[in-house]
Amino acid sequence: MMTELVLVEGVSDVLLISYFLQNVYGWKHENSNVIGITENDAYEHIESLAKEDSQLILCGVGGNGKFASFVEKHRVNTMLIEKDIASLMIVTDRDEDTDGKIARRIKKALGSLTIRGGQWLSNDITDSFGQSKTINTYLLVIPADENGALERVIINALKDIPEEAELIKEVSTFINSLKAEIVPELYQTNKSDKATIGTFFSIKNPQNAMRSFVTFISKIDWSSSESLRQLFLPFQYLGAEKPEAEGILNEK
Amino acid sequence: MGHINSIEINRFRGIKQLEITDFSNINLIVGDNNSGKTTFLEAIQFLFAKTQIGSIKKIINQRSVLSPDRNSFFVSFIKLFDIDQSADQLEFDIYAESSNGTLRFQLSGQEKNISGDEALQLSALSPREKLQYKRSSAFLPETAKVFIGRIASQTNKKIAEQNIRCTSMDTGLPGVAMKKEVQYIPSFGHMRYDLLQNIVDNPEYKKLTIDILRQFDSEIADICYTKADDGTYLETIITQNGSSMPFSVYGDGIKKILYILNKMFASSDSILLIDEIETGLHKKYYDTLFPVVFALANKLNVQLFIATHSNEVIDAILKYGDYENETEKKDPIKVITLKKIKSPDSNAINVVARNVTGKYVYDNKKVFEFEVRL
DSSP states (O other): OEEEEEEESSHHHHHHHHHHHHHTSOOEEESSOTTOOOOSSTTOEEEEEEETTEEEEEEEOSSTTOHHHHHHHTTHHHHHHHSOOOEEEEEEEOBTOOHHHHHHHHHHHTTTOOOBBTBOEEEEEEOTTSOEEEEEEEEEEESSSSSBOHHHHHHHHHHTSHHHHHHHHHHHHHHHHHHTTTOGGGGSHHHHHHHHHHHHHHHHOGGGTTSOHHHHHTTSOGGGOHHHHHHTGGGGGTTSOOOOOSSOOSOO | OOOEEEEEEEEETTEEEEEEOOOOSEEEEEESTTSSHHHHHHHHHHTTOOSSHHHHHHHHHGGGTTOSOOOOHHHHHHTTBOTTSOTTSEEEEEEEEETTEEEEEEEEEEEEEEEHHHHHHHSSOOHHHHHHHHHTGGGSOSEEEEEEEEEEEEETTEEEEEEEEEETTOOOOOOOOOOTTEEEEOTTGGGGOOOSTTTTTOHHHHHHHHHHHHHHOTTEEEEEEEEOTTSOEEEEEEETTSOEEEGGGSOHHHHHHHHHHHHHHHTTTSEEEESSTTTTOOGGGHHHHHHHHHHHHHHHTOEEEEEEOOHHHHHHHHHTTOTTSOOSSOOOEEEEEEEEEEOTTTOOEEEEEEEEEHHHHHHHHHHSOOOSOO
């Protein structure tokens, strides 16, 4: 039995990653989780997935900048010591930060555990019985190599899904055309990306235009996006042996 | 004052090496079946045992409190030692730091095969019993076993040593009363009665006990010994309407409560060990009983070690910690989980412990499935 804990920012991240894990990596939805972690408020979102004898618990921490408070409120560091958890993966938006800066921010919340962008690290810790155990950590910063957040990942994904590519291209052009005179606010990348996504899904599914992103997730075949497959490649190691870290153990 | 602060157990039953420090006044001992909870409670008792084999027998026999088989003392005795030890070099050692200084109990020696006849000569049987054995030689075994060794104990600076010997034919060794510092409640002990010994002659304890019992059965007016028609004395409850009701007509709950209170009064300024406290008690009584037991333990300065399998017991005891209201006072509760582990190197089994505060358990249980029993 391998238990994997994945912390992501918001409900949209949970839904997209859950979709991907189910449709690409063969995980199945489960009603409860072995850790017994539950949402503390309406902003948090927790989903449980199972594959063979492994369980993966996907926690939306309630939004950008909420990792530290989630870790504290749910006593995640104690949970990692006391429960049989194989690894902790954190998926967070890049926005305009570097991997190193993000890792340093996340590490502050994780106490003695070390985490690094794009690399599985093996952390040797001592449990409360005085026994040694290993927790693997991985920080996945999205998008991989440009500024932005989940919306940028989604736009990139839609661009390489043949059935969606034309529409997303048209919508992007339209949103760009509004920047100069009508909505200057759209010069901000995050707002422009959100507007693009919102417009795309409203056109794609007009009957659900007033509904949340949750409604749209299942309408797209995300698994056919090569960029998403590449970005989410580290998920292949959830529920499986992790690749050996490149010589960085218990870094302080 | 005889509270223990820490303990170290070496090569005792299934425990190869175990050290637990920083005990509190209320210590919950939890863990899976066969994880070493009763062994741990026995280890504490050994710290207060006399350097006599009868004292060891008294502790061993607690495991078979309801068993009619009293012939397996030698087998049970040898099982005190870690199973991986060689028969010619058996030893266990229990060490503790207490409010009275160092406590230590060490038993060492060797087990040998001898003839039944030799065993009979070496046994602690009386000359008459030996003669009876010889007359009925058909029952004399061809081979037998003998343990020859030494007990050493330490209480603060006082050290006592005694050579001992027992054979597989020794079944009738008398048990020796334990020193006052420790009292033990086995899980089914209340079924043996003897529940009023420390209560009826002390008016204060008796009044307190009746007040507590009334919280469970308002019809109870008094507790006393009454004389039965055959001249024997019965432990009896007198009801509000004057009826005498022997304990035998009451359920296990009342008997268990009385048994705990009876032993508590005998444990003043010392230690009370309660094995599987939930046995015989309905969980609806926990919230009433435990605060009373803990308040009484506090008043009488009794250090408690309570073994349990029950999550409801753990939750009810944690309520006593009042953890929702943050206070600066020292946490009165420690939760000690025992777990058997296999050494990755040798495959040998050992017992390890997690010793955390009641607040740590309470806070964890609020936010995730923190299983203290394992």
